[in-house]
Amino acid sequence: MGGISTEYHPRSAGERRGTIVALHGLRESADTLHRLATNWAAHGWDVVVPDLRGHGRSPRWDPADPLHPGDRLLADVRDAVGPYLARAGRDDEVVFYGHSAGGAIAAAAAEQAAVVHGVLLEDPFWRLPVTAFQDRFVAARAARELLAYQTWGQQRLEAHGTSSHPGWQAWEVRQWARAQRQADALLVRNGHVIPTAPWPDTVTAIAASAPVLVVTGTAPDVGMTPDHRRVLSDRGAEVVAIAGAGHFVRRDNPVAFARTTDAWLEQIRTVPGVRSGAGARGRPERVSW
Numbered sequence: 001m002g003g004i005s006t007e008y009h010p011r012s013a014g015e016r017r018g019t020i021v022a023l024h025g026l027r028e029s030a031d032t033l034h035r036l037a038t039n040w041a042a043h044g045w046d047v048v049v050p051d052l053r054g055h056g057r058s059p060r061w062d063p064a065d066p067l068h069p070g071d072r073l074l075a076d077v078r079d080a081v082g083p084y085l086a087r088a089g090r091d092d093e094v095v096f097y098g099h100s101a102g103g104a105i106a107a108a109a110a111e112q113a114a115v116v117h118g119v120l121l122e123d124p125f126w127r128l129p130v131t132a133f134q135d136r137f138v139a140a141r142a143a144r145e146l147l148a149y150q151t152w153g154q155q156r157l158e159a160h161g162t163s164s165h166p167g168w169q170a171w172e173v174r175q176w177a178r179a180q181r182q183a184d185a186l187l188v189r190n191g192h193v194i195p196t197a198p199w200p201d202t203v204t205a206i207a208a209s210a211p212v213l214v215v216t217g218t219a220p221d222v223g224m225t226p227d228h229r230r231v232l233s234d235r236g237a238e239v240v241a242i243a244g245a246g247h248f249v250r251r252d253n254p255v256a257f258a259r260t261t262d263a264w265l266e267q268i269r270t271v272p273g274v275r276s277g278a279g280a281r282g283r284p285e286r287v288s289w
Contacts, residue, residue: 004076005057006050009037014044018093021081022049025100029056029179050080054184061187070195093117101125101193108195111202116210118268123216123223132196139191149180168251207236213264217245
C-alpha cells in the first residue's frame with residue numbers, strides 16, 4: 001500500500017511538553033498546517049504532521065482497496081505516527097489535533113492510542129444521522145470543483161482564494177491553492193473519509209479520561225450544527241464557537257483560535273494521561289501502537 005509522507009517539527013523553544021499529532025482536512029495538506037506546527041514547536045511541542053493518503057506528497061488512494069477509505073486513512077496515520085509516539089518520554093504529553101475530515105481521523109486515532117492527554121478538533125467533519133458515508137451529491141460536487149481547480153495555475157487559484165476568503169493571510173491562501181493541485185480527485189469523489197466507528201461513541205470513550213475541545217464557528221458553512229454541539233456536550237466534550245468564523249476557524253479568526261487553543265493546552269498540563277490497560281480509571285483498554 002505504501003506509507004504516507006510525514007513532516008516532523010521538533011520542539012524549537014520553551015519547556016518540553018510532548019507531542020502533538022496534527023491532521024489536515026480533505027483537499028488540504030501537511031503544508032497548510034506549517035504555521036500552526038511551528039507555533040506549537042516554539043511552545044515546547046514536537047509536532048508530527050502527516051499528509052493523508054491522496055493529499056500532498058503521499059501516495060494516491062486505490063479504489064480497489066477493500067478497506068473503507070476512512071479506515072484506510074486511519075490505518076495510515078497509525079503507521080506513520082506510531083514510531084514518533086513510541087519515542088516519546090514517559091512524562092511527555094500526547095495531544096491529537098485535526099481539522100474537518102482530519103478531525104474525525106484524529107479522534108479515531110486518539111481513541112485507539114496507548115497514551116493521550118487531550119484531543120483538539122477544529123470543526124470536525126461528522127455527519128448526523130451518524131454514518132461513515134458521504135452524501136453522493138456533495139462528494140460529486142466537491143470532485144467537480146477540485147477537477148476544475150486543477151486546470152488552473154497557482155496564480156489563478158491564489159486569486160480565487162483571496163477573493164473567496166479576503167480575511168485569510170496570504171501564506172494561508174498560497175498553501176491552500178497548492179493543496180488543491182495535489183489532492184486526489186478519486187478520493188474526493190468517493191468522499192467516504194470518516195472512519196467507520198460511530199463518532200459519538202469515539203468522543204465518549206476519549207472524554208472518559210482525557211479532555212476533548214471542539215472549536216467551531218458561527219458562520220453558515222460550519223459543520224458543527226446545534227444538534228452536533230448537543231451530542232458533543234452530552235458525550236463529555238467542550239465546544240467553543242468563535243463568533244464570525246466559518247469551517248476554517250484558524251484562518252477566519254487566527255487570533256481567537258490561538259487564544260482559545262493555547263489556553264486549553266495550558267489547562268491540560270494537569271491531565272495525567274492514559275496508558276494501555278488503564279482500566280482503573282474506567283477506560284477500556286486501548287490499542288498500543
